[in-house]
Amino acid sequence: MHLSAETYSVQQAFSRYCRTGKKGNLSGVQTDRMAWYREMVFNIFADALETAFPIAFANLPQGKWDSMTKEFCSQHACQSYQLWKMPLEFYTYAVENSWDEKHHIPYLNDLLSFEWAELELYNMEDLAVPAFKLQGNWLQESILLNPEYRLLAFKYPVHKETNRRKILQQAGAWFVLLYRMPETGLVQFIELSPWLAFVMEQLYAGITLSDILAYAPDLNITVTDTLASETVLFLQEMQTRQLVLGFQP
Amino acid sequence: MVGIGFRREFAQELIAGELIHPDFIEFAPENWMHIGGHWKKLLHQAVERYPVLCHGLSLSIGSPEPLDQEFLRYVKSFLEEYQIQLYSEHISYSKCDNAHMYDLLPVPFRMDAVRHISERIQQVQDYMQRPLVMEIVSYYTPVAAEMSESDFISEIVRQSGCQLLLDVNNIYVNAFNHQYDAKEFIAQLPLDKVGYIHMAGHEKVTPDLIIDTHADAIIDPVYDLFEGTIQRLKPVPVLLERDYNFPQLPELQGELNRLKAICNKHWSRNHALVSGNI
Structure with missing residues (x-):
């Protein structure tokens, strides 16, 4: 030098x-x-x-x-x-x-994590979208999801509260899924119940909904027809919002 | 050709080309590499509409530490992907102690720094397979200088074989801040090596200090310095830099028009974005 x-x-x-x-x-x-x-x-x-x-x-x-x-x-x-x-x-x-x-x-890490995820998703490089079909069997077939997402678990509801006292009062287990809309590039987020957060995590891992439901008792969740049908309804709603793309061809 | 910096604040309007229509655009690779989604779509639209030059921020050619090879690899790939015709950077450093500072710090005007920077410019040029166009930056204090600024710049150009980016506003700012004559300074530079010109506004923050803000319109004395300077140069691309405090776009178009009128007055022939004597 x-x-x-x-x-x-x-x-x-x-x-x-x-x-x-x-x-x-x-x-x-x-x-x-x-x-x-x-x-x-x-x-x-x-x-x-x-x-x-x-x-x-x-x-x-x-x-x-x-x-x-x-x-x-x-x-x-x-x-x-x-x-x-x-x-x-x-x-x-x-x-x-x-x-x-x-x-x-106490909620600082959750808040910074949430805001960074939003920014990162908005800017991040495009991920390839796999081929998919729009119709299929929600229980038996592999469901394909928007690959541009972040699933976050918080102790505090930083995604919907800004008031310190209210945030601290609601300490618990919160789950938020953020994803980027394919056409606009805008980032959306949805709050999930612990069950739906588990479902989304497993779906992203390629597990079918019927296999996820079969595992539910191990989580101390009682599987009922209502649980199954409401989970399917949720996924159908998410398809209209472009979080669920469709089914593996 | 007179261009403008591609800013997200008015990217849509630039692409539409109605309120503002430069001959080319310029952006920093660092602000657009590894980007997807909305901004990547806009970037593609902009690149389809305009010729593009790139002006880097993070090369840190004057850094005492080794060049970042991974960064260079990404920049090279980016320039090739978007068929960028000219890549410029700054004679300064922005990284030290393995820490990025995201600002342009002044390099000591010393002969060892000349050799250090020149060798690194050559390394980058060899790797990139293209010439570097290096900007004379604005600075607010000399740092342990042992030679004049003009000698420092001229020696870097001579030893490295790079081209010069002449930021006329920077020269004006430096001349004011360090009390020298801007025209005399420019006359001492290797003007045959100027490959690109920047113009911008600035802010006088104290009676004896101007900061190069890129947040105001170009003032008349800088236009005058520009007009006097380009008469001594071959035609090169000219860029209007505006990074903050954006006015209505017709005002920016007015600045582009004024720059273009001055260029047309003194440069009778058109020129390519990249000059031939690199």
Whole structure:
């Protein structure tokens, strides 16, 4: 490498200042002007995170949000060369550093997970849609589903509540399925019961509905005609909403 | 040819081509690689309608660390997929300590940095099988400089064989911020190597500091500098950059028209998007 150790060190010191605000041993700069770089770098991070997590930004206490973004910007070495993917690293950093406990926001991980999934689905590369037929036997045949989806399990209903007190009051087991509409590219989400979340998970694994129903007693679920018929009704409704594509030909 | 940056904020209108109709568009590969859904459909429509140039953000040619080979592979694939005619980047760095910062930091004007950057430009050019067009960036403080900015730029061009992206607004901003004469600076550059021009607006944030915001209209002194400069250049593509604070599109079309009128006044012949002397 042609770069001298000194120049390398200068570049490191400058970039570290931009991320952390700590002035290292750096000469030959206008210190008042350096502050602009730090501000600009932080603003890029802040803008990207506000855009990616609009619900969190709008509803978490401003001081906590600012503290999180500043810590992330200064402490985390971002690996993505695409700015739009940086918020995934923010979410991961939040989980790894137990920000939900540190900032006393028990539902933080759920909220960041939900918002990231929405953004990721909206932007992600197109996945091939398998060949399918529209008609078939709902119980016996393999049901083909929209491949662009995320099935998420939450402790808190962050997908439908923004009020902290209401969110905390409704701690439990929540399931949300997000998927991208083929024509518009818009992301839809539906709340699922634990049973339907299990059904969707198994259908995505290629299990037929009759086999899923046969397994239900192991989950302490009593299989009745009503359960079967209501599950089929749900899937038929999902076909009209383009989550269910059809049946394997 | 006078183009404009392809922004999501007015992508539909650009594709419709009624309120605004540039000769070409430019976008950053990083903002469009690995994208699907709605935006990919729009990207395809835009590429079908307009010639496209690409202006990268994350190459970090001045970084003290090794080039990101995976990133290069994806960019090359993207440029080939969309038949991009010109790929430009910045003489700066945006990654250090293995951390992306998503902004353009100034490289020390030093001879070892010249050699470092030149070698990396050559590596990229060899890998990409195409010339790089490198932009002179705006900067707000020199960093441990040991040589003049114009010598630094000229040496990089000479040693690497790259072309220059002359961002006239950047030169204006730098001249103001560092108190030198913009015309004299431009005269010291290897102008025969200019392959692309950028124009943009800026914001004066303190009496002695201008920030290159791309959030305002081009001001008259920058138009004047542009007009004086292009008289010394062969015809090259000219791009209007507008990244924030978008006005009504007819206002942007007005800026495109003004740039085009100046080009037509001084450049009698048409030109291809990529000049021939690379």
